Amino acid sequence: MMPPDFSAWYAERHGYSPFPWRAALAARIAARDWPDALDPPTGSGKTAVIDVWLWARLHGLAVPRRLVYVIDRRLVVDGVSDYARALADSLAIEQRPAVITMRGGLSIDESWLADPLRPAIIVSTVDQAGSRLLFSGYGISPRAAPMHAGLLGNDALFVVDEVHIVQPLLQTLASVAGQRGSAVALPWRVLPMSATWSGARVHGLSDADWQHPLLARRLSAAKPAVLRHLPSETDLAHALAAEARRLRREGAAVVAVVCNQVDHARAVFAHLSGDGEAVLLTGRIRPYDRARLSAAYLPRMAVGSRSRRAPLFVVATQTIEVGADLDMDALVSECASLSALRQRCGRLNRLGELASAPAVVVHREPPGKSDPVYGEEIERAWKWLNRVASGKPATVDFGIGAMDRTLAERPPPAEDRPVAPLLLPAHVNLLAQTSVRHGIDVAPWLHGWRSGPADVHLCWRADWSPDAVLAAPPAEHELLAVALHAFRRWSAAVADVEGGEPVGREHLHRQQCMRWDGEEAALIASDEARAGDTLVLPADAGGCDAYGWAPTSQAMVSDVGDTVRRVRLHPQVHPELAGEIGALLADDDATDADWRELARRSGVLDGEPGRVLAYPGGCVVLRASEWSSESGMRAVPLAQHQQAVSTRAAALAAGSGLADELVDALRRAGAGHDTGKQDRRWQAMVGGDGSLLLAKGPGSDSRWLTLPRGWRHEMASAVHQKDPLVRHLVGTHHGHGRPLLPAAPDIGLWRRLGDWAEETGELQRSYGAWGLAYLEALLRLADWAVSAEEQAWN
Structure with a gap:
């Protein structure tokens, strides 16, 4: 049909x-x-x-x-x-x-x-x-x-x-x-x-696209770019700003200046800030700050806004090259690779509303070293542009139709592309061993050999302590992504290629940070940071301003860790409430209700305040919908839970379109995934009285003492399974055992699962690394869903 x-x-x-x-x-x-x-x-x-x-x-x-x-x-x-x-x-x-x-x-x-x-x-x-x-x-x-x-x-x-x-x-x-x-x-x-x-x-595109009235106007619009050559000793930022001012004088309302490096963009922004309204856009910015800038400025440079525009300078890095729904009246660009220049010009007169929109490509002779972003591609692009340019001053039309014709008639040299190392089966086998700290950096497979290390994500907090971070973990809106090498240089008070000159003194408050791994905050030396880390810094460490990553800034960084779901009541986070917070901290009789009332009056939470999480010197108040009134888990019979997970896992497998034998394997894995909880010590921990085996129960923290430290119920469950795939799914349903099992105190379990690592390798060869991981995911997600439904609170 x-x-x-x-x-x-x-x-x-x-x-x-x-x-x-x-x-x-x-x-x-x-x-x-x-x-x-x-x-x-x-x-x-x-x-x-x-x-x-x-x-x-x-x-x-x-x-x-x-x-x-x-x-x-x-x-x-x-x-x-x-x-x-x-x-x-x-x-x-x-x-x-x-x-x-x-x-x-x-x-x-x-x-x-x-x-x-x-x-x-x-x-x-x-x-x-x-x-x-x-x-x-x-x-x-x-x-x-x-x-x-x-x-x-x-x-x-x-x-x-x-x-x-x-x-x-x-x-x-x-x-x-x-x-x-x-x-x-x-x-x-x-x-x-x-x-x-x-x-x-x-x-x-087909002929029909070229004949479409709206699209044809976009494709045929002229974008003449004048080529400007500068000697190596020229102040590049001054020259870029001067071109932007000239285009403004000639009638362009929204003028973009696109630079190759953040420090270039910041220098141009400093020049233009005194000549009218200007905004700086880079990729190295917290989502909170990006949203604030976007709300204030993007409507003024977005597609469809030309008829109501006020003058604005937009200074940016290559972050606006791709996909951004921006529409500039004029463009000044530092010379880059040809593909990058074409993308930058794609932000110019996007709808073809102007018959012609001016651009300038500025090239400064290299000062002795290749560009850290585009390397030799800048020189190749500049030479080709000068070969195809016409008129005086030399001009190249970057309009879509015109550039297509130029490329067909006089093809440019092929651009260098970073090359990724070959991803071999041996690499995949190691990467899939997630229970082993192999330390493999995957950045070269994502960005190529030429790239530096991947990013770390920085968060600045006024209440800088592990307890405070545990109570209010870093949220997405407050995280700023920075290249690992840039963070290391900054933390050592050394200038980054994007950041400017050294500040000239040691910053002890930069040389330590907290690594948050999703479960705990650990104090580390800054040079111990790894790719992908989330790092929490004290707000007085500097390094960030209203426009993002600012390595030379020593100003206090705003703490934006509160959300509509939580408010942190700490005198350094909310100085306007410092007196009231201090009074409650000093009051031995202060109750959670007192803290909730203060949170309600703070105006930060979107909804009624609920649970109070205390930490030294302050507390976090969560929105009421984020917590349950029950102090412990509801009692759930083990047989009922396993049957529900079995049914859900089979339904997920069948709904995914898996073969019948895999559906059956997941059904059996669900039916036995928690069998190890029959252990009388587990039953004592969850509050079972012996009359009915429980999967979950209210229990108490002290009852953990009945179980040896490191005991894993999924290992105790896996030993009951004979089918290798089912045994593997049961044993990994909390993310362990890939391929090494946790160090359990029960030697008998280890002996019965002694060939676990070899068996995992065989299964991975049979089902593929991603296939086996998918089967594991279905069982784990079925378990999560059923558990959430069992504990649902209205």
């Missing part, structure tokens, strides 16, 4: 018809004729690939359940996420996919894990999606890593935007595709998307 017309469905969502290339893509996917890549140009609405996928999912076409939209610009991740949420909200509630944003830190919404059968749109940076796929998720615990890898490695469509900047990831995804195996036969596909792609079976 043919699905409903895509164009009509799209028009119902958006109020207008799709461009022809979008409808043609939907028709291809309906016919199972997937292209190898998409190459519609900037301004043609590439994000609509999400619409095509969602339409196909809703109408039963053979497309993967999860769409993972990967783009390596944080600003754009937010924009694509907003688009996906608006699209989801246009549907009936029961049809809406989950929409998840992954761009660093520990507080990423993990609701997509709760129901592996629910379609999901996951918008992610390279680091987040890539590290999770490789069993090394930045910001998640090793025990959770196999679940993320399993779900991303099965029933997923990876749409990789602007592949010219993420070639290593694309190479790694190709290696993953070749090693997934066929035992868990779920779909998995990669769809590269780039305006600069070349190759066979590419889906792009």
Whole structure:
């Protein structure tokens, strides 16, 4: 049966018809004729690939359940996420996919894990999606890593935007595709998307697109870029600012200046701040600050805002190159690679509302060393631009149609691409051993050999103590992603290539930080930081201002750790409440109700205050909906719990489309996953009286003393299973045993599971690393879901 017309469905969502290339893509996917890549140009609405996928999912076409939209610009991740949420909200509630944003830190919404059968749109940076796929998720615990890898490695469509900047990831995804195996036969596909792609079976614009009245106007609009050459001794920031001022005088309202490095952008911003309103946009900024700047400035430079514009200078790094729905009147760009320049010009006159929009490309002779971002590509691009330029001053038209003709007539030299190391089966085997601290850095598989280490995520707190962090863990909105090498240099008071000159003195408060791993905060030396770490710094350490990462700033950093779900009542966090907080801290008779009343008056919480979590010097008050009134768990009979998990695991397996034998394996694993809890010591701990075996119960903390330290009920459960796959699923259902079991005090358990590591290796070879992880994930998620339902509180 043919699905409903895509164009009509799209028009119902958006109020207008799709461009022809979008409808043609939907028709291809309906016919199972997937292209190898998409190459519609900037301004043609590439994000609509999400619409095509969602339409196909809703109408039963053979497309993967999860769409993972990967783009390596944080600003754009937010924009694509907003688009996906608006699209989801246009549907009936029961049809809406989950929409998840992954761009660093520990507080990423993990609701997509709760129901592996629910379609999901996951918008992610390279680091987040890539590290999770490789069993090394930045910001998640090793025990959770196999679940993320399993779900991303099965029933997923990876749409990789602007592949010219993420070639290593694309190479790694190709290696993953070749090693997934066929035992868990779920779909998995990669769809590269780039305006600069070349190759066979590419889906792009047709004659119908070039003749479409709106799209044709965008494609034919002129974008003449004047080439400006500067001697090496020239002040680059001064020259870029001067060009921006000239374009303003000539009538452009919103003038963008795009720089290759953060320190260049900050210098230009300093020049222009006194010449009218200006904003600085970089990728190294906390989501809290990004949202504040976006609310204030993006409406003034977004597509469709030209008729109501006021003058504005927009100084940015390459964070605005890709996908951002921005529309500038004029552009000044530091010379970069040709593909980067084309993307930057894509932010210029996006809708073709202006017959011509001016640009300037400024090239300063290299001062003796290659550019740390683009290397030799800058010189190659500059030479080619001068060969194809015409007129005086030398000018190149970066309009989409004009540039396509120039590229066809005088092709540029191929650009260097970073190369990823080959992902071998031996590498995958090691990465999948998540219970072993192997210390493998996955950054080269994501960014290539030329890249530096991956990011760390920084959080600044006024109440800087492990107890305070445990009570109020770092939240996504307060985390700033910084390259590991940049953080190390800053913490040692050494200038970063992006950050300026050394500050000239030691900063002891920078040389220590707290590493938050999702469970505890540990004090470490700053030079011990690892890729993917979330690090908590004291607010007086400096390094961040209203526009993001500012290595030379020594000013106090604002603490933005409160959320609509929690408020921290600490005198250093809320100095305006310091007197009242101090009085309650000094009052031995102060009650939780007193703290809740103060939280209510603070105006931070969205809803009624609930649970109070005290720590030395302050407390955290959570929103009422975030906590349960019950002091312990409800008693749940063991047989009832295991039967419910068995039924749920089998349903998830069948709903995923797994083979009958795998459905049966998960059914049996669910039925026996907690058999080890029959142990009388466990029963004593959960408050059982011997008349009925319990899976969970109110118990008390003191009753843990009845169990030896390190005892694991899943090991005690696994010994009862004879089938290797079922035994493995039972033994790993809390994330341990990949491939080493926890050090248990019961030698008898170790003896009966002595060949566990070898058996895990055999299963991984049989089902594939991602297939085995997926099967584990289904059992674990079934257990989580059933447990949550059993403990639900109204």
